Amino acid sequence: MTMLMDPAPSADALALATSVREYLAETHGPEVLRRLDAASGRDPAIWQGLVAMGLPGLMVPEDAGGMGLGLEEAALIAAECGRVCLAEPLVDTAFIAVPWLLAHGDTALLADIAAGNRTIPLPHAINPWVDGGEGLHSVDPLRRLGTAPSDPPTDPHLLNLGALMTAAQLVGLAEAMQDQAVAYAKLREQFGQPIGAFQAIKHQLASCTVAIEFAKPVVWQAAAALAAGRSSAAIHVSHAKVAASDAAWAMAETAIQVHGAMGYTYEVDLHFWMKRTWALCGAWGSRAFHLARLDDAIIGGAHPIGPEHTFA
Amino acid sequence: MQLQYTERQQAFRAEVRAWMAAHVPKTPLVTLECREGFDQHVAWERTLASGNWGMVTWPEDYGGRGLDLIEWLIFEEEYFRAGAPLRANQNGIFLLGPTIMEFGTAEQKARFLTSMARGEVIWAQAWSEPGAGSDMAAIKTKAIRDGDHYVITGQKTWSSRASFADWGFGLFRTDPDSKRHRGLSFILFDLNSPGITRRPIRQLHGHPGFAELFFDEVRVPVENCIAGEGKGWDVAMATAGFERGLMLRSPGRFQATARRLVELYRRHAHNAAPAAREAVLQAWMGTQAYAYNTYSVAARIMAGGRIGAEASLNKIFWSELDRAMHRTAMQLLGAAAELKQFGDGTANDWLDGYIFSLSGPIYAGSNEVQRNITAERLLGLPRLGAG
Structure with missing residues (x-):
């Protein structure tokens, strides 16, 4: 490889994400979401499939039975989890807890995690719940929220990992809703045309496309900054969380609008992605929290800004 | 990465x-x-x-x-x-220069590129006509072959830099019986040729930034045609790709604006609306996102890729970002926003910049056209009436 200054994910990472995308598209379609929703439960076969792919051990070092990959790859896979609205605790365990344990030199549980025998929902003071547990009910029928412990950790690195992986999932959720809205706009006919032929529909979807495509490089940049341990990583993570949340939320509202009355029903699967989006937009730091961090750094002056500081 | x-x-x-x-x-x-x-x-x-x-x-x-x-x-x-x-010489650097390099003959390259690079010849563009704006294939201005020359008759408008520039380039209908995209040719012309009348148009800021051009049997040598007669549409599309794509607006310009906006906000924070704070943060976030994306596209092009319809996304993004940044500055300035010079005699650059930013979503293919391109070529939505 030549040395290109390139903030885009590497070809290897993209190839891995593509294989995960293909696997999940085959095994975790909307019919699975409907089935899980109807049964109010989980299907152990889904988790076993993820284990067979090696995904819980993605970031676990090879000597502990994992793949030893980094946050760049993990963020891409988290986006794939968002794309299929995955309800299994993969992201929380494998892409938030594992790197946090590694950062603290806490290796005791890693082999168990890589083998798929253990999931770790980590509480944090920023969240009023734990993702993985019982006792609280989310608007998202597939989320299993538990009550937070009385004295949760406040570790900023854990928060950054959680916010980054949430932003990455939101990218995948947004793209999935974009696909659903585009597919419906091609299919549904009114006034003798597919509604997607009308500019009123086209322009809304185009605006969402702009927001999504310009949120993605920000998320990959945040992953790189956090992976490299840059002192500015928190700023990039907050930027990613705000950009991905705004893009996904706008996409959700546009997608329901394009679907018309059908979008307002439980029969159209869009609601799973929309509800996950609302849930994740507030998780691991609200919009206000992340904007306040940016305010301190950008307006407060701690972070260098301007044309010569693109990669500060 | x-x-x-x-x-x-x-x-x-x-x-x-x-x-x-x-x-x-x-x-x-x-x-x-x-x-x-x-x-x-x-x-x-x-x-x-x-x-x-x-x-x-x-x-x-x-x-x-x-x-x-x-x-x-x-x-x-x-x-x-x-x-x-x-x-x-922006038209030359980013539009015509790359076009001549890709489509021009060796003689055309020697004749036009060096003088452009030296700043000796400043170029204007002449795409639009009164009846052909967003719908560029509706061009009517004729260039009829007469021996070794084309004879150009018609009218161009919104020609940027044409009030003062030396030469111009644009699309002309060389086949008078042709329709739409066919029969157009890409022709370069000396703006001081006999038969050309320039009528500068006062823009919003009061200055004659662009001009109308009237062509009355203007004789232009056939060797000023790029890529051959009738190939104009393909050449223009490539040119429009350069313009909308990577090179028209590099991120540095917007990052500099965002930094000035942050500095302005710091001076006005005591009486700024809460929404202004978020708008200022959005300015930094937007310019950074644009920069990361531009580096990625640049790296992709260097690795042999090309920029296609996603150039439309770029154009929508930077033009609306630029307008929002300048609007935020105008709102922060409050009553001082309308002043051409502040009390201390310094020019109100934000006012000039805001006025200029309003042109961004309009020129180089309006953002409505860009959204159509995005929807049809990137998302695959059907054209109206196609079904």
């Missing part, structure tokens, strides 16, 4: 920074949309050329430096960091 500049790139940045520090005019130039300011900006083009900084991405044979796109981005970052003037 590769996020380290090489030593060579860092050394290049230092070289640009030093040259800019020594040469960028200490007092801002008069706007290039009037005679005095245009002449100042042409002089700046020649200063740039004297340091061989005029057309940095062009091959050395044509007066450039043969820089790659990442080096170009570094150059642009330093250019705008230094507050250097806008480019009078």
